[in-house]
């Protein structure tokens with residue numbers, strides 16, 4: 001006997017963090033539509049909070065929300081919220097989170113940080129202090145070893161957000177933001193963000209299995225028509241083959257890593273597509289095709305390929321047409337819904353934009369009386385040229401661009417309209 005004591009290496013068991021709340025982020029202005037979606041998806045108490053909605057959930061909601069939510073950008077799982085005026089306080093708050101039970105030194109992580117705090121405005125330093133807290137805690141409880149940072153495919157994405165003196169640390173279950181559905185590999189010059197397009201479709205009153213005509217006469221790469229088709233068919237936009245950050249979580253194992261594991265086990269069967277309650281992913285046949293038209297043949301080709309990739313080519317039709325010709329043709333068949341994003345001169349500079357809008361107002365009154373019309377534009381002066389008065393309007397951010405979403409009920413010029421237009 002040498003008298004040497006051999007210390008047995010302690011095997012560490014990973015413990016999943018408690019998942020009882022989510023903060024789903026979204027484009028600014030889409031939070032009310034997102035709160036509606038989260039309510040229908042069965043989360044508890046969805047409450048809007050800036051460009052986000054907070055709600056109570058269970059762990060099995062995480063894959064489902066990532067698959068089904070149309071207007072959300074990221075599904076975050078908050079771990080800690082505390083007051084901090086200095087970076088040392090941030091470090092102490094972050095060090096109180098049991099990172100060592102979520103990550104072994106073999107697992108990797110990365111930090112994303114945003115700051116709207118005067119005192120903590122250096123978001124890179126904010127990220128660095130949280131990183132220090134994570135690795136120091138790992139070293140302290142894990143034989144001096146720590147995880148590496150991996151900015152491409154980490155096992156854990158830690159999200160830090162500072163606003164005034166409140167810091168919230170969350171894990172990101174999404175990874176690549178949800179607007180990147182995977183179908184829009186190609187786009188025209190001024191594409192609409194998919195989440196904003198989905199918000200417009202939901203707010204337009206269009207519903208799954210809707211028997212009314214859907215039309216976008218300025219369809220570009222087809223975003224609005226494709227989002228409407230996914231809604232029509234009750235297909236979650238996260239079911240198009242992409243992966244999510246939660247699938248790499250260290251404590252997620254085996255079959256749980258499959259993006260549709262909880263789906264095949266029959267999650268809740270609800271999809272946030274309708275207030276009437278439906279079976280998830282049931283494709284409804286028999287309605288009219290959803291129509292997108294544009295006067296640029298190049299973008300029509302792109303829209304058709306995007307629809308193929310989104311798996312909705314059988315539900316949609318994209319044709320080259322001038323706006324007037326399109327409205328004349330497609331509105332002759334009963335009532336319907338027009339949701340559109342005309343050129344607005346910020347990124348596109350076609351000549352005569354104001355006359356394009358006044359002509360649009362004319363043809364809408366002439367051909368689309370009784371139709372529900374939703375128009376997004378970055379320039380509210382341009383939409384006024386339609387001569388239509390919106391029943392509702394609000395601001396939404398398409399990326400960094402503040403846009404106005406206007407909803408109209410169109411009446412013929414000679415119809416009495418009790419002050420609506």
Ligand SMILES: C[S@@+](CC[C@H](N)C(=O)[O-])C[C@H]1O[C@@H](n2cnc3c(N)ncnc32)[C@H](O)[C@@H]1O
Pocket residue numbers: 187188190191192193217218219220221222223224293294295296299321322323324341342343344348350356
């Ligand atoms: C802002 S873009 C639409 C982008 C689209 N929502 C997307 O996500 O790709 C406006 C579109 O209107 C089309 N357009 C411009 N003038 C038109 C006209 N007179 N008739 C039909 N389309 C027109 C342009 O070709 C362009 O694709």
